[in-house]
Amino acid sequence: MPTLPTNGSVLPITRWGEDVMHRVNQPVTDFGDDLHKLVADMVATMNAAEGVGLAANQVGVDLQLFVFDCPDRDGVRHQGVVCNPKLELPEGKDRHLDEGEEGCLSLPGAFTKCARPDYAKVTGVDEHGNPVSYEGNGLLARCLQHETDHTQGMVFGDRLSRKYKKRLFAEAEELAPDYPADWPVSPMLNAESHEDDPVSE
Numbered sequence: 001m002p003t004l005p006t007n008g009s010v011l012p013i014t015r016w017g018e019d020v021m022h023r024v025n026q027p028v029t030d031f032g033d034d035l036h037k038l039v040a041d042m043v044a045t046m047n048a049a050e051g052v053g054l055a056a057n058q059v060g061v062d063l064q065l066f067v068f069d070c071p072d073r074d075g076v077r078h079q080g081v082v083c084n085p086k087l088e089l090p091e092g093k094d095r096h097l098d099e100g101e102e103g104c105l106s107l108p109g110a111f112t113k114c115a116r117p118d119y120a121k122v123t124g125v126d127e128h129g130n131p132v133s134y135e136g137n138g139l140l141a142r143c144l145q146h147e148t149d150h151t152q153g154m155v156f157g158d159r160l161s162r163k164y165k166k167r168l169f170a171e172a173e174e175l176a177p178d179y180p181a182d183w184p185v186s187p188m189l190n191a192e193s194h195e196d197d198p199v200s201e
């Protein structure tokens with residue numbers, strides 16, 4: 001398992017509604033120091049927000065890139081950095097949907113059930129341009145799909161029915177005062193009421 005960098009700075013998390021969240025992001029082509037710093041900052045931001053994954057556009061950067069630190073169904077922890085991700089999902093009789101709860105750090109505090117295949121594989125390259133491949137079940141499968149969606153300008157609200165989407169936005173609006181505009185640079189308010197929240201990505 002690769003070790004994620006630990007020397008980054010926490011950045012504010014970009015919210016749904018900002019353009020960069022809703023368009024296909026640019027492929028990563030430059031694997032130099034700027035990218036390494038961005039990856040370290042993304043890891044620091046994901047950790048500060050207590051998320052299991054974070055895409056570059058969630059810190060306002062238009063690049064196809066995400067980091068993750070997420071358990072699978074057996075509680076085994078998986079970490080990685082993926083640039084230019086390509087998603088592979090099971091088909092036919094191998095395709096089973098998981099109706100688990102999903103939440104997004106860019107719509108903080110709101111959760112809803114979102115059906116997705118219960119297994120996923122992602123291939124791409126790491127921050128040095130070396131090929132990587134990650135696959136698994138449980139929350140990891142959900143995370144790999146959620147983050148790859150972000151790189152393509154899709155948020156999980158786009159996958160919900162109108163009714164569920166409306167409910168999700170209502171919940172987010174109600175909880176919005178708990179999240180300062182520069183969260184997680186400034187901490188969440190009223191944190192004790194969020195202790196039992198599912199994890200976000």
Ligand SMILES: [Zn+2]
Binds near residue numbers: 106
């Ligand atoms: Zn998200």
